[in-house]
Amino acid sequence: MTTVTKIDQIETLILDIPTIRGHVLSMATMRTQTAVLVTIRFSDGSTGVGEGTTIGGLSYGAESPESIQSAIDTYIAPALIGRDADDVNGAIQLIDKLVKANRIAKTAVEIALWDGLGKRLGVPVSQLFGGAVHDRLPVAWTLASGNSDTDIAEALEMIEIRRHNIFKLKIGKRSVRDDVAHVARIKAAVGDAASVRVDVNTAWSLQDARWGLKGLQDAGCELVEQPIPARDRAGMAELARDYEIAVMADEALNGPEDALEVATARAADVFAVKIGQSGGLKRASEVIAIGQAAGLGLYGGTMLETALSTAAALQLFATVDHLAWGTELFGPLLLTDEILTQPITYRDFCVEIPKGVGIGATLDPDKIAFYRRDTARITRAIAGE
Template sequence: MITIREIDTFIVDIPTIRPHVLAMATMHHQSIVIVRMRDSDGVEGVGEGTTIGGLSYGEESPEGIKLAIDTYIAPVLKTCDATRVGAAMAAIGRGVVGNHIAKCAVETALLDMAGKRLGVPVSELIGGGRVRDSLPVAWTLASGDTARDIEEAERVLAERRHNIFKLKIGKRGVRADVAHVAAIKRAVGDRGSVRVDVNQNWDEAQADLGMRLLEDAGCDLVEQPVARHDHAAMARLSAKHVIPLMADEALHGPRDAFVIAARGAARIFAVKIAQSGGLLSAHAVATIAQAGGVGLYGGTMLEGGVGTAASAHLCASLPSLAWGTELFGPLLLTQDILAEPLRYADFELAVPTGPGLGIALDEDRIAFHRRDRTAPALHVVAERA
């Protein structure tokens, strides 16, 4: 049996290029958890676990992700065959409840190792394999300033980097937020799609008003306007408005996907590998959506290069991706942690083609941004006797 011999889990803190304003927090940096493993054959894999705004967004924090991997997941891994990813993740699932982002980081590293061992990209190990080599990528306008957001949109349009724009709203009153969105849509016109993400910050009455006004403003979709648990409100809003409602925070794996699709509570799913608990669970979420007639969108937790590459491999395997993706995370950071950055051009992201994730870490930048500012030797995991 090929076993996991070494594990290193650490946090890197990287500043953002500008304040990133969400309904629940303003981000000035991103904290990324990296897990690096090596098996008994010497094959190395890397994964990432990233969340948004510490604990203001969800139940997992960077520090908690690292603790879950080091304290609870690593001991389970030492009993598993490193070549059997599904079996290893099932064993982890039996021993660790929740902690989807930590599980995603570990599964990503295992899939990276599996792809390298077989000499194929991770996307060929998911579902029926890769069906596309590049992905449309949205850019989030989240400075909170209308003029600045218009200037930013014009710049990335001119660079042919993005022609899909998602606006973070929900901090101001509904009408003020809609006026902000409408001004940006007027500036962009037919050159790009404009969408909004409320991050659960409206009640049903506010969402009812907001969705009506946003449709009139030319907005294409509204992401998670109400609380994630309020499926009844989501269903009523979806049935009432032409503008589609996209579920995001409400989706934490296949069970949520089934309930939301069955209730007609959303017409689009933002599929995130982190919230789903890994690439394999995210693929199951997408399969349920497609069976229920729900559109797909590749979501992000503002991951760095590792998590973004993993998400790209998942999205490359989905038969339908009508609403594109927002896998722009590395572009929001002042430094890229990959030796060769992911390639964004002509409004799309190229999916890596090398074995595994098809990426390598920039060790110097990792060492500089590593929170502990040290690079201890990989933790050796004892083999099962």
């Protein structure tokens, strides 16, 4: 008789890792990135690891690191203990019934389940989504110091060392005129050697965006990400229709339901697909499918995760035949330290898909012990523990 592998234990802990510089968003400046790590132990002795990470605490979205950990410990983990470890789809469906929203918390657990399944089967997670068609992908770098001279020097260095030739600028804290001038200076400095894009993180009004997109377009910028609030789909549709510059939806995309509405309204030219914002690898694959069916461009987005969740995202994006706008899975490079025993490789303007089984990531226990915020929280199958 075949023995069914069960979910025995789910452990969560929070890591706080400093960033290499202040990362200026329209709503906050990040100097530390906080990640929730999930370790699932299975009855056959195998393990799976996952990560849930957001940007800027509650200033970006409805989930914080603390709420992610609480949602997993209080609601998700108890429902999964004792279940068939290989039934990942069943676990996803159960969690969706029991827990509304909380997509990043769901993502962290789901990554660990896929990682464990891949390890037990001896295959990379990409194989569980049909197989990788890429071994590396173009990767952008975000210029977010807020200072034009600093950003220009950083961009030119990245081009020189062949690490990045796609740059996204974080704007939205200053006037539209000042933002456009900042972008124009950087584009003029890098010229045809690099692609320049911007992310406004919903900071502009529709009126601001009309002026902003025209100025950005004239400056040679190629794409603007979520210039206006996510709820204003009619405004996004107007901007996508009226300007040649590509308009990308980001905060407007929280899973396949949003993706369908955005695509139907033609409220974007491009989808920024984030596994955490989508609700996991499975839901992100559905967002990708909707974007493909609608003829929209695709972009592998990031929540500035550590290398753990970045590896998981790369396993999924490696299976997508055409990512017209590449990826921005540079999260590990923004941190002052590496938490994997084998770092993700960035070279020749690309990020390489991690090798090995599962998500292809092994945590460095010494680094985890150093950066962990407090004691771990554990949900076990054995009563009383």
